[in-house]
Amino acid sequence: MAVERMLVAGRYRLGEPVGAGGMGRVWRARDEMLDRDVAVKEFVPPEWMSDEERVRLRDRTLREARSAGRLNHPHVVRIYDVVHADGLPWIVMEYVPSRSLYQVIQDDGPYSPATTARIGLAVLDALTAAHRAGVLHRDVKPHNVLIGHDGRVVLTDFGLATFMDDGSVTGPGLIVGSPQYVSPERARDGTSTPESDLWSLGATLYTAVEGRSPYARENAMATLMALATEEPDPPVRAGMLGPVLTGLLRHEPRERLSAPEVERRLRMIISATPSPVRAGVPSPRRARAVVGSDIDQIMAPARASVAALPPPPAEPLIVARKPKTEPPPRSTLMAAGLALVTVLGIGGIMAGYLVQRDEEKAVPVPVLTSPSPSPLRTVAAGFSPATCDLPAPSGLPVTPQRAAARGVKGWSLLGGWSYFTDGSGFHMPVPDGWTYQRIGTTFCFRDPVGTRVMALSLDRDPAGDPVKACRTEAQRLVRSGALPGYQQITLERKELLNKAADWEYTYVADGAQRHVRTRWLATDGKAYAISWATREFDWTADLPKVNMVLSTFYADRPAGS
Template sequence: MLIAGRYRLLEPVGSGGMGRVWLARDEMLDRDVAVKEFVPPDWMNDDEKTRLRDRTLREARSAGRLNHPHVVRVYDVVHAEGLPWIVMEYVPSRSLHQVINEDGPYSPVAAARIGLAVLDALSAAHRAGVLHRDVKPHNVLIGLDGRVVLTDFGLATFVDDGSVTGPGLVVGSPQYVSPERARDGASTVESDMWSLGATLYAAVEGRSPYARETAMATLMALATEPPDPPERAGLLGPVLLGLLRHDPAARLTASEVERRLRMVVAAAPGGGGVPSPRRARVVASAAPVSVRVLPAQRVAEAPVSPAPSSPPFRSRPLVLLVAVGLAGVVLIGAGGFLLSRADDLPVARPSSAPAFVTVGFSPATCSALTPSAAARLPRKGAATGVNGWRLLPGWSYFTDGSGFHIPVPDGWIYARSGAMYCFRDTQGDRVLSLDTARNPAGDPVRACRTEASRLVAVGALPGYHEIAIEKRPLLNKAADWEYQYRDPSGVALHAQTRWFTNNGHGYALSWATREIDWSADLSKINMVLSTFYTDKPR
């Protein structure tokens, strides 16, 4: 069937009480799209069908107001056979509801990563003046490439359109509706946040916090009882309970939720898959969530503990870069998530490295590094720790006798040009780079801004978007520069550069990866920043 002379319906991929979603082919642009068909139930009268058509158009307008990687994009609205059809981005995926039912609940870390993506989408909607009003596992899609997207803005409303409240009318799924909406129909940013909490509760517990046998029993429990205590949530538990508070004013805010979710992710590097014997039937690259394929978010600043009076590394004279970013110090101080005790560790030996010519300091300038032009790590005799402390398995220290020691994943390749060191993952797009010749007397914020302007001017950062350039007040002359750009093929990338001084020298250390992998890489960034150290001058 051809819709509007352009969209050929291929097969249904989803349906609900009010509509059906088709996989279709856009024959004009030769691409797959999703087309949502308006299907009013037979029992509806004409007035009710008109209201439902209005809801369909409201969905298109609401989602169309947003241009965000975690929101399904709306391409078009067409009319055929007297009914509206919404043409949307096609995301090969399963809903979070399907994944939970088919594969079991997620780990707390994986659920936190999903939460970061959905929170980012909700925050973008709220900034645009759009309330979703139906956040639930059915409306969160887990893409086969790991992308997490929020969909179905059918109940969404504009904050300023005069229809935010509706006494006596409860819309949405009862198990994921906030108490105030169940009571009086009020829709607010806080009610969307409650639904986010209920959705994440289901992701980690396998059911909603108010799962009862009937909708009426759910609504009664919602009005009179606290949420069921989470049993599997671990570190995620306080976040869930903070979102599920009955008083909207007491609920965690979006910024606080983001900060706490990032701490959950950073506190348990390497975890997060869906334990299920049914995973074997899913294509490997289609794993619902893993540390490899989760969407990006802006790094939120976590509380940083003051630098300890003496570093944990002992005996050999050296200086550890402490309090270096994100939750790194918190991780080390909270029980050794990043390092573990070891004895009789080998000592790295300096050796030569192949030259690699770059056009300036930026992760983008290291992206052309290929195995044929580089040496593979770890180098012979590379240390996996120092003075009785060991890095996580699969990491080793790189040093060439220049006085610095930087942890790098084993198997990466390496090249150097002057003071510029490039490290790259041969299995992906991750790049770690270090410039050891920064001016220690310079202003870190000004240096980052100058570098950004220069690299953009020479075209080294296509599609550049600055997220933040911020001074790190607890560090000695340090600043963070976080930004997004695209590689020559158009893939969205995300990077952070830490400009800092240490032991009288100036450094710039960067990590860059695909936008979709940014959240999953936060623990790796923390590892590098919190365990980089320099030798004390003799």
Template sequence: MSERVISEEGDRRVTTGSERGAQRLIADRYLLYEVLGRGGMGTVWRAHDQVLDRPVAVKELHILSLGDEEHRVRLRRAIREARAVARVPHPHVVGVHDLVEAEDRLWIVMELVEGPSLARRVEETGPLPPEHTAAVGLQLLDALEAVHAVGALHRDVKPANVLLRRDGNAVLTDFGIAALDDGDFLTTTGELVGSLEFMAPERVTGAEAGPASDLWSLGVTLATVCGGQSPFRRPAAPATLHAVAYEEPALPERLGPLRPVVEALLRKAPQERPSAGAVRAELRLVAAGQAGTGPLPPATVRVRRASDPVADAETVTAGRQAAVSHGEPVPTAWGTTSLRSAEGRPARPRRLRWVLAGTAVLAAGAVGGLFLAGWPPFEDGPKAETTTVSQVVQAGAGWQAVTGVSVRRGDQVAVRFVSGQWTAATANMPMTGPAGYDAQTDKRLDGAKDCKVKKAAPFGALLAVLAGVKNPPVHTVGRGLTFRAAGSGTLQLGMNDTAGYCSQDNRGSLTVRVSVTHES
């Protein structure tokens, strides 16, 4: 079977005489009216929820729910992921109300956003200035991190999938459709679903996709919104595929201060792209009309020796980026939004593996925490090797092992807070950072003191423990902690509210940077 490519150029809002007033009733609840938009993967209807008496948008997916057992297994897995996204309450994520099967196909019931898409806005009024583009980018980045925090991906970020509310704030939509393309459909049907010019190289070639793939698509979206055209658009689909996988992006001069962050997001290898926290810091500066900090380092960096001249230069770069504040309200093109951050989990591995030429650049950034913590350089003493990784700590997941590092007796371990917020009780407690709640707020959970892992620390505090060591102490990390390992074990992180059933109503996540230095 020859490969077919479905290129979805975005839903265009149309209404035809034959479709107006269709009055179809779906799942004995949703009454369809006129068509709002149509794309390669589905048709969007204006509808009314007769049970809750409210207007909704219903997307009719062009994917039959019938099929063989293997197809049904994939479909059930995709439905679970779509429902995970539906549990994300976020001002810049479209509200997903329901996912139903009717007439032998799937239907996604969503919040009805009365406003144009970002693609239509640019088409009608022209490209946005760099400052406004960065403001939109901050909102979309915040939305993506919320979705990544529940273990899901978007997979089709593009201007046509961004709706603008009446107040001008951006809303990322079409999560449900993206979740249905989990990579297996590519190998079984030979189809690529989505918009080719916004796909990350690893998706185009069938390799493993993850949160970095969504960040690539965000970079193309920013370049398109500010520059007026996708930097990978070509006259034919094969040429577009080749451009995405192998060619450098064509970026116009009008990107101005936005150019460095876009170039970093569009690095071909996923491991070379910057972290969401670094992207946020850069976008904040551009949105405020300031110059950026320059090239952004990869999200994960491995450094051989802290005394190496290159390592020293990396320390200075990281320190400058760490000085950018996080978590404060940010002015946007249309108002003020409070941003929260959460690095995503890696996606499921795919059957077809492809590795882009070259290896990840061992670049600046992650060792800045060592310098800021006051660690001395190793000059005449023993040689040292430092491994630094980023880790997402989920609020309700209990103790979570830090992957990518090993800890031996005598190693120096540093944990540094990067970004994010979480809550110890989603219905009753506000969001907090790694230090946990202040004393007065903490008292509101006095009735649940038994849920604390460390009694002396407040609820919501970030904790660390070295599992595998006899009687290991539980450390309160807060915004930063450095300690010497008393034995060999696995570093685990978690919220101070991780005792069994107690953590079921926790929400949110923190991103931290962990550095382990081995001396030899």
């Protein structure tokens, strides 16, 4: 039966097919009610399935579609609708003009390590959001990662291509998932966990940078045999990305790198290379002009010195600098060194870096210095929460502090919040479970399961003008390149407060737009800058918390006043 131009559910006009999965086809279609392009997933059960198996698979399709529909994330294809036609479900999704990562690799060749890290960070962010919502992808592979024509990276097919993980649907010669990208435990007994998705992410990124999967063999059976008995093929093009790949592709799930550790390492790799002209991911051909082999060649001598060392279980790659009287945290040292590589560009030299475990101490390694200030120093010198975008070291303390106050003078903070103080007189409301760290004169409070950050900057000049201070800070950071894509939303004096201003803006970090509000205020002879930063699409939901923080922060009055 010809289905081209078919009208589904009286609303979605099918156009051309744009893809196919194990259980269906994807069509580009037109939503005639809202006059927009959509993608429509057609459920096509194999002929060998019994009626009972088709019913179970259809029900599972609907459950998975509902789970994916709960996700609202820039790196996840959105689910718009589920309709029925001819007794079968059709899934209506966001249409993303794109090619799959698999198609890009086939057409243009593999990506550089730095651009692969960008892709990995986007997919990891999507998986983290899904796992938090109780959704396992189960089929992460290059075919299900879309590279948009605008550079956007999107993970698709959340349970829409393969739904046989619980063994309720079987068939002759059936392989659960794609053998080259399925985790060892999933291939062995069907076990599905977040660690299984991370293994598949590692195999996908391996393919993106190497041009082939880590278990590429002549057929599916040979792949499954190798998966059960052999280590993955060693990467040869991955450069600094290599330890991340091998850490994700460990056979034992409990020995794999955790999602936060993978995120930290990917961010370090990205920060060590020049950023593309625009956010997003270009094709490999265009990407090589920006983050290609020149950077990898700079790192080659340093990589050779540690190639034989196993990747650490918790600590990132470290660039040690000449220690000061009071050494900063190890991740701060690393970030400063990687930022230096970015400043020096391909003409600079990085003498080396040190891979270390938790119990080892950093050994100073000579690093070529530059007369120009590093981005780390530029940001940390002021009061922007961009200071807190730097990778956080492991083992940071978390809130609440011991005997932390939950309120003051008879009223209480929201449940799950407490006051943080260092004894100098301020009292900052912070959610329980957030990490805290001091960088220069700024306290950074980080959400351990997201990208939300609060910052409290001390030692502002109480005699200064708050509007002028914020305007000067904006100009300084924009000139230094610390706030790419900066857009000011508002900068205004708060008339009801003694001396205060609110500065709200957006900028781009790691390919995603971040939204920030900073309140600069002076009270009782001291001045502070309080900031909340989060991803743009989270801003509306976070706004009540932002207002609560700004309204419940207080400082002690000096004795006798």
